[in-house]
Amino acid sequence: MVSKNQKKLINSLHQKKYRKQHGLFVAEGKKVINELIEADLRLHSIFTLDASYFETSPDNTYIVTETELKSISFLTTPQVAIAIFHIPEVNAVNYQGLVLALDDVRDPGNLGTIIRLCDWFGITDLVCSEQTVDCFNPKVIQATMGSVTRVNIIYTNLQDFLSSQNKEIPVYGTFMDGDSIYQEQLPESGIIVMGNEANGISPEIEELVTKRIAIPRFGKTQKTESLNVATATAIILNEFRRG
Template identity: 50%
Template sequence: MLSKNQIKLITSLQQKKYRDQHQLFVAEGNKLVSDLVEAKTEVEFLIYTKEWKECNSIYNKAKINNRIETDATQIKKISSLKTPSTVVAVFKIPSQLINETVIQDSLSLILDDVQDPGNLGTIIRIADWFGIKHIFCSRNTVDLYNSKVIQATMGAISNVNIIYTDLEKLILKYKTPDFPVYGTFLEGEIIYNCQLQKKGFIIMGNEGKGVSETIQKLVTNKLYIPDFPNGQATSESLNVSVAASIICSEFRRQEF
């Protein structure tokens, strides 16, 4: 069973300052936990019910430091979900390594102050689906290890490198005539009329403010996702994760 100190530690990880302090994060649910374990993310605590253990083989996987069998009542105490799962895992935050060769020869996403956890988690899933290996986030982008972000990734977090950094310095480091910086703007060229390259940065902006002025100045290729039919009244804008999916899809479509 879980001790009082273990319950205190795990519940504290709902706050970013304690995740940073302990370098730990929480994942809940069989698929999400299983995917992270299979991806060799080190597990500090694997907490589960007897029924879950009887039906799952990941219990015997390596890199699980502490296995704790408990009951639904205790899991409810540490869960952030309205309907708690039968398994909760506390993972060590992995080091994120930047593969410069991959970055220079492929597409990467840049998130400029994206605030909604669901949007970040969904964008990570989109990147994973379309084979994008790096996402660079501004310092003010929502924390990757927020429980809502983790749940929204549905395990894709284990396949994509997410790095928080100074976006201006990052872009200036890689930006060349052969390495474009894409962004979406109302005054941009219709994306379906553009010949898109297989490498570069794709910038997605804040939900309310869009791409910041500082980063706008570094964009080399402005794209526009047209509404349809032209001239008909539609929604004011697209959700940032929806826009990201349309943009990534068109980049990949042009590679076929």
């Protein structure tokens, strides 16, 4: 059963402010929860229709009814369980490899896809501007499928972060007038900046970009909209990795 206080806590974790305050976030569904447990994330509590779905201790496992689960779920189609986890600690950025930086990506689905791409392409550090959607937002957690535990995600003032870098580290940014990524010698280490869905890279960050790149367009018409930020990230990370 779910107590009033537990219900209140779970509901509050919809909001970034309370996730930050409590150091907790919520995940739903057998698969996602099991992936987070396997990744050694510290479990706070779990609310499930059936305890046998998880290898957890009875101390923090609460058996609930479907109605109770529905009342605490963030999803329109509730899953068989909801768990609360402690937000893991963030590590320092490792500059030996590629670092991806996001300048105000706002859509949770896009951030989820980008985190999965980092995991796939072995990008260990993802640096997000403070206005980028929170990676512990329930929609992002559902979209990342456990990848969120395998990528070190740092929220910081992106302008300060880029300004404080060693000037020898190249900072790549995608612009319509950039040089074709097919013609570039792309290095194994450096920073790649991706911009906001509507506005691209902001002028303050643009000033800190040292290398302007572009994904060539093949369609005949000039009307084609720019690529979605998640698909552009897929293509660019692939180009950096393919060698």
